[in-house]
Amino acid sequence: MRTLYKIVKTAVFTLLLIILFRVFTNILINKGTFDEGNQYQLRMKEFYDEVPGTLDAVYIGASHVYTYWQAPIAWNSDGIAVFPFSSGSQPVTAIPFLIEEVKKTQPQALIIVNINQITATDTDANTVHWLADTIPFSKNKWNMIKSLYETGDGDDAPDILEYFFPMIRFHSRWNELTKQDIHFNQSDGLKGACYFSDFFKKEVDVSQNYEKVDLNKRVSLSQYGCVALENILNYCDAEKVNILFVIVPQFTGDERRTAQYNSAQDYIESRGYTVLNLTQQTGDLGLDITQDYLDLVGKHLNIHGAIKFTNYLADYLVDHYGFENKRGGNPMYASWDEAGHLYSEMIEPYLTKGELDYGEYGAGDS
């Protein structure tokens, strides 16, 4: 009896210890810059809150996803549920594992993969944390961390343990915690949409970068990019993934980068997959490169550009993949209606009249 009591006591103690450890880890990990609303880890986390089997598509990628694709806008305009499973500078080497992660709860969803990050040459420790710290523990996560660790940071690679126990890296944040850190688990309900202040307010003219580059050039990818791309395609072949590759319009003036995108597109298409390459494109998207970007290097759109991009891609998805409009009170999508309503209200003060045209649906009329 006494032994049983001791076993139970030890088990309860250990359980409480694990719970507390998880709570403290969640509080301490770095989630982005709260004061600017740039909580890049939140959208990763929120993906797991989605009702299983309900998403039309999951859009995987780095900041080129979440500063371009605003899911509530697409929901309001076309009634499609496409969630951005993205994190800052998300390593392309992680993509097969992220697809695997998506398949666990949304096996029917189209996988959209942004490959602008294919030009990277290394995996930085922070980007692994932004990604891995929010993914629940599983064999897939274990494999992902191992793979990212092997391809990352060279001699500066931290101890691999810190990816499994992020408290090792972030425990010293105790003196910079904010209220938001403690309430991190509370969803913002915006389906990964962006709302940091620069995204709403900043307008940068990147036209000086335009026409500096030869759009038809090709150049080989880095060894890192080649291996990553090969792994993604091999995985897609093996798993027969329904996938669309996207390259978003960037006006960086970096000819090499554009040439690498072209090469990547050629190779992907040669393997039988579709690539929507929007590099240096303004035409159909209607982008105004004098005011639709938020940074001078032309890598990220502001809200004005994001609306145009979202509308374009949403139309493309509806046209090519036949996504149905799911608006109209379906309880499975109540949170999407709410997100559409909330986001419309949030962005309204920053938009000009008529900028947000939802066609036959009005924002928040669900």
Add this chain to the structure above:
Amino acid sequence: MSITSLPFLLFFAATLGIYYILPKRYQWVGLFVFSIAFFHFSAADYTILYAVMAVLVTTLCAGRIAKAKTEGNSRSAKRWLALGLVVNLGILATLKYSNFVIRNVNFAATLAGKPTDIPQLDLLAPLGISFYTMSVVGYLLDVYWGICPAQTNLVKTALFVGYWPQLTSGPIARYNEVREQLYTEHKFDSRQIALGMQRMLWGIFKKLVISARLAVVVDTIYGDTVTYGGYYIWLAAVLFMFQLYTDFSGCMDIILGASECYGIRLPENFRTPFFSRSVQEYWQRWHITLGAWLKDYILYPVLRSRAWKDMTKWIKAHWGKKAAKQIPSILGMLCVWLLMGLWHGGSWNYVLGMGVWFWFLIAAAQVLEPVFKKAIALLKVNTECFSWHLFQSLRVFALAMIGNMFFRLNGFMKTLRVIKAGLFPDNPEIFFDGSLFKLGLDGPNFILMVVSLFVLLIVSLLQEKGSVREQIARQNLPFRWIIWYGLIFGILIFGMYGPGYNAADFIYQGF
């Protein structure tokens, strides 16, 4: 393998599990294997040969001493003892003090006008050599004096010499204290393991939360004494006292706690030394096993030696009874303190700062004791009140602090220069204008350091009343668990570890 690292803790957990799974009669063999493994993970493999040599010679000599004693052949016993001491101390001296001798020979030759440049040796000493050599020498002497039996089993002697928890930094165990515990069978005792782990946690807390923070401030100040003069010097000196204490005693807590989990209680090395009211008492509470070792194996044999007795007689005849009582013991203490200094390192700053300085203080206290007593009586000082005890403790702290400055600052002249930079301080504003928060720790971290020192003070006060762990064990379960979780998460959150932080080696690890 750092004593606060995850590999160390995993090694401990794995060995503890295996230890209690093993058939009880093989537990000590398990400990021996763990010790070899620990040595392999922590030091250059070839250095184990020195330890192997020490084990072989010690086993042989101890056996022969015991045999000779039984046969009444004291001459043979003495020879075997001499061989054991020469080999063990010879290895220690060669590996740790060759360069000290070479430097001094070069210096003396230069002074004599015949400069030489004998190159220094690049020898690597095995892990814990200063600690296990003391244990082995004590063991041989104990066998010779008939205090303990000789251990003829080579592997058992090896376990005594290289018992892994004490390899890093002691304590200096006596064979008599541990022999029963090391080789006997130990039943799984969850309470004992819990208490041991609690002590380990407290040790890790002291090292990672307190000592590591103190080290940042101390290193910043001592790293640039041109910028940080005046009161900064004394602030660093005070903080270094706490750094050294929390680092060394924290390490001891981890070692003793780990050993306790195996059911083996190693001797205590610290007993709240900052509450000492005399320098002598300070050394009875600080690095206790080293002080006791030097007393038992150096001081008493020296005082009992024929030469000393002859000297005492001579002094008594020429200078009187009082001098005959004091001078031999003061000279005997000088031997002890010179060795104490040398043990800390082959450098004059150790010999003078950790040796001669403390000898001078103790000798002066002994000689001047009647004067102090008269002054106290004349000034009608109440020596039984808190304020007097506090004054005494602060006095000891300040005096020990000077000695430890020599320990911390590499170089005798450098230490004198730093002390000079701290004389006549004229910058009291540093305590009020936020300057303290620019010494490598930001405001919250500095405050945390101060708060954790208060926690240390409270625990130390409780320790004076008895075992804190026993006191906690008497509390109700929720309170006990709060203490456990507080310690665990205190370390995990406030500890200085992980990327961006280079944990300083344990200060006493190089000994």
